[in-house]
Amino acid sequence: MLVSQGHMCATPDIFAHLTHLLKSLAGGKLCAVLEGGYNLTSLAQSVCQTVQTLLGDPAPQTSELNGPCESALESIQCVRSAHKPYWACLKHTVAPPVSEPSTKRCKLAEKEEGVQAVGGQKAEEEEVVWMKPLSRLAPPVHTEVALPADLEVPDRCDRVRSSLAPTLEILQRLRDNFFDGSAEEEALMSLCSVIALFEKMKKQEIRNGLALVPDVSVAMLCAAQHARMSLTNRLLLVYLGDGEIPTYITEDGKALVVQISSQGPEEQKSRYQVSVCLKKGCSDVAGLMQAVLCLLLPLAYEYDPGLVLLVRGPGSGVGKAAWAQITSLLQGLAQGHTLALIQEGEKEAVGTTAASLLGDPAPSLGPLGAPLPEDMEAMERLRQRLQTHWGLLQTAAAKGKDVEEKGQNQD
Structure with a gap:
């Protein structure tokens, strides 16, 4: 099931790719759920991108992807750390960030202070306008x-x-x-x-x-x-x-x-x-x-x-x-x-x-067991080396990295 909630700054083309990635699961049985509307222009474009992918059109070119922001990394890090006792594929994730306020909370606090400084009136947020996605033309x-x-x-x-x-x-x-x-x-x-x-x-x-x-x-x-x-x-x-x-x-x-x-x-x-x-x-x-x-x-x-x-x-x-x-x-x-x-x-x-x-649903892999511990450790070492060049390989905020390095030194 694909569900979207507001203020995630997800461009319409990202919905096409999320839909495509999910189509390889459950024999291609995918339900896209539409609820509410926060930005009518983006909503219409995102719906079109999702439906086109469900119909088998080629996925669009993505906007430049070069790594998550710090607050996103903090959230990912916390979720992975909370779930790793239950999922083998998350076993080698880094520790959660230290118990300081997250980057996102700090920004929200600064925003609240700014609102109070102008008389307590909640300023209207500027509506984000995405560029119209390019046509997704399929070759003959x-x-x-x-x-x-x-x-x-x-x-x-x-x-x-x-x-x-x-x-x-x-x-x-x-x-x-x-x-x-x-x-x-x-x-x-x-x-x-x-x-x-x-x-x-x-x-x-x-x-x-x-x-x-x-x-x-x-x-x-x-x-x-x-x-x-x-x-x-x-x-x-x-x-x-x-x-x-x-x-x-x-x-x-x-x-x-x-x-x-x-x-x-x-x-x-x-x-x-x-x-x-x-x-x-x-x-x-x-x-x-x-x-x-x-x-x-x-x-x-x-x-x-x-x-x-x-x-x-x-x-x-x-x-x-x-x-x-x-x-x-x-x-x-x-x-x-x-x-x-x-x-x-x-x-x-x-x-x-x-x-x-041709786009046919891929056969199910069945429930997967845990990868070999030595493979997991080798892949994690490789990811850490490569993340200096490739932003999308980052899985932890800077504070989390410091915590991880400190723990490794203690070991």
Whole structure:
């Protein structure tokens, strides 16, 4: 159930994203409740944004998101601290703020004093006027897929057909960069299909795409390289599974890489290359979803990419329901422009991926147990290191951080 109350300063586009995030739960059964009205302009816009998301339109670009204000952090910190005895996913949260008046209370007290100073008359609050949200236009084709000729196309999807044959320049570049010696025609054409899907999303001809490729690592590098060369928007690369991702992809900040795997250095190579290491890898659903919700999504929303590249690494171990949930959650970014890459040996993942890209409800994960303690501790250390660069990873006000550091020193 989605309920809104006044004075939260939530822009209309935020209601679209809240609705999208909740749609991945309970098989998509979501009830939006409307009550009262504090700002009629904002109310109408927010209702429209919510309904459009329920109807499956692409989520809008968010306003600049760069971290909560101090009073919001204080509130989040207190709520998390109060609930952590009952929810395993909150076990490693920081202590509540010290018992001084909160930032919000101080501001309210100052406001009350100001009102009394002008004769006790309650001044009328200025009505906040939000800019009208941009139109949420859906491309004419929802999902295109690049599959081997002998594999049936999932329902409601189209098989990708490039409007123009690849140029000799593109073919030669692919051979030089990704193949030693002569390239097999099938492998070469699969990379051409990946590029075609990218170009169609760039031109707003399709919303998203799916490619089943002979070598997912090569296809990932091809897609990342093409995005760096031809796209003006930023790229978010999400890689589930083990494997090495070259650092040059993130050198200029035009790409953010988040990898969730069972191995990898805990120390980060750069601000834009984040490695989350789970003891059991992506097969641990509780740990995987903790990493997605607490690290991946905050990073992704603050980065605000123009395109998402989702890669299912060979032998990643990610289950059907978790993969569908992650694919669905990432659709809230980049106005739904997502390209999913899957290794040819994992044909069984095609139907699930296509369904999530099309907006079908993701299967339930069931009640999740607690992530492994060592994974929780590693993710918390990683969050603390990254929060100096990424505001949306902050979970505690400054006073709370001081309390936490003091407690750690005492330990």
